[in-house]
Every structure is written in C-alpha cells, then in structure tokens.
Amino acid sequence: MLATAVAEARQGLAEGGIPIGAALFTTGGELLGSGHNRRVQDGDPSLHAETAAFRNAGRRRHYRDTIMVTTLSPCWYCSGLVRQFNIPKVIIGEATTFHGGHDWLAENGVTIEIADDQTCVKLMTDFISTNPTLWHEDIGE
C-alpha cells in the first residue's frame, strides 16, 4: 500500500510540487482514493497529501474500515482529519524528516505503523535541502 503513496509523491515531484503522497484504502486492501500535495500545482494550501487522498476517495458514510497510508508523518492538520473521521489506522513511510501528530493519534486509539522507508526519507531530505522556504510554508513554520 505504501507503494501507491510513494508513486503519488513522485508524481507530485515530477509536477514541480512537494513530494508527499497518500492513499486511503479499505482494511481489505481496496484503494478508495490517492493524492499528493498540491500547494504548488494548484496554489492550494489546503491540499496536503492526506487531505487530497481523502477528497479523491469521495463522500463516505464512515471510515471505520479504512487505512490512511502516507509517505510522511501527518501534520496536525492531517492528524486532525484522521481523528475526526475515526480512521482507525495510519501507515507512515517515515517520521524522520518531520514528526507530526502521530503520537497524539496513537494516544487516542489510532494504530500507527512507521515503515522507516528510506525511499521516503530520501525524497524529503533532497526536497527540503533544495526548497527549504517552500517546505516551511507548507507546514506553517
């Protein structure tokens, strides 16, 4: 499932954007929607990777049977999305280059798995080193 999120991150990078991707799956492994950060491409600060995947999955009555997969630790905005919609599990590519709200989610009953994937780490390390201002804009710092 992480491969889908990584493919989204790479697509975002190819578009000149911030290389973070995400995908929402059912617990059975069916892809509901995927997406990537669209700040640069659409001039839209509201579409982080997780919110883009959530949007692309369309309207659902509930999310109790879903898993959010993301290449990077979810920020407070995206962690709030997971908590509000009771998404029970988050698979995270890496939490080394950015440490968001996943500890808070775990404290509130969300299952968190961190893959410590070196492809994800390299995507962000390379991006942050060449685009620090854009990265800081994306996380409000």
Added chain:
Amino acid sequence: MLATAVAEARQGLAEGGIPIGAALFTTGGELLGSGHNRRVQDGDPSLHAETAAFRNAGRRRHYRDTIMVTTLSPCWYCSGLVRQFNIPKVIIGEATTFHGGHDWLAENGVTIEIADDQTCVKLMTDFISTNPTLWHEDIGE
C-alpha cells in the same frame, strides 16, 4: 467579522448544503478568504467551512497575523489546521450544537472567543433536526 461567516453559512444552506461558514481575516480586519462547507455541493468531504476559507485565502508564507472566524466550534480536522498553521486566534459563533477541538487549541496557546450567537445556534439546530444523517456523515459519526 462573524457576519461574513454567517453569510457564508446561509449561502451554503441556500445551495442545499450544510450551513457552516468561515472566514480568514488579518488581525487588522482585512478579509483574506471566506468559504462554507461544500460536502453536498461538490461531493467533497475535505472542504469544511474553515478549510474552504483557508483554501480561498490562497498561499501565504505564514498565518501569525490572522484570525479564523467560524460559525461553529471547529472539529478536530479544522482545529488541526489552526494548530499546524499557527493561526493565533479563533472566533466561534457557537459551541452549543457541536463541541470540537477548541479547548485543545486554547491549551496550545490559541486565543478562543465564543460569541454564543443565537443565529448560528438556530442555523445548526434546524439543520441537524431535519438532516441528522448528513450531519453525522460530515463529522464522521
């Protein structure tokens, strides 16, 4: 400033949507962007009132000089937005029909003002009583 958010909520209701509106202002009172919940209108679950206002304000380098105004207590998703982007103040029309994450925001240094506005209360009370399923979908319950 709350009047701008209420006008957005009324517009959403007139469109057949969920009557929650929001607006992002500078601390000096300049409107940066406003919006309303677009779940019904666009089939988009990612656009709550606050995230719609944030999107419509466009890209900004930082939010330290802004105020988020919303007709209803912000859910965890929208509270996460406020925290991640360091929006220092939130003005809330009412927190009677829904109690979101504003206590958590206050604990984390965000200034919270609750207007206890009866127009806002009536908008949501009437809406929830006639559309309970849609309302519960919007907050993931």
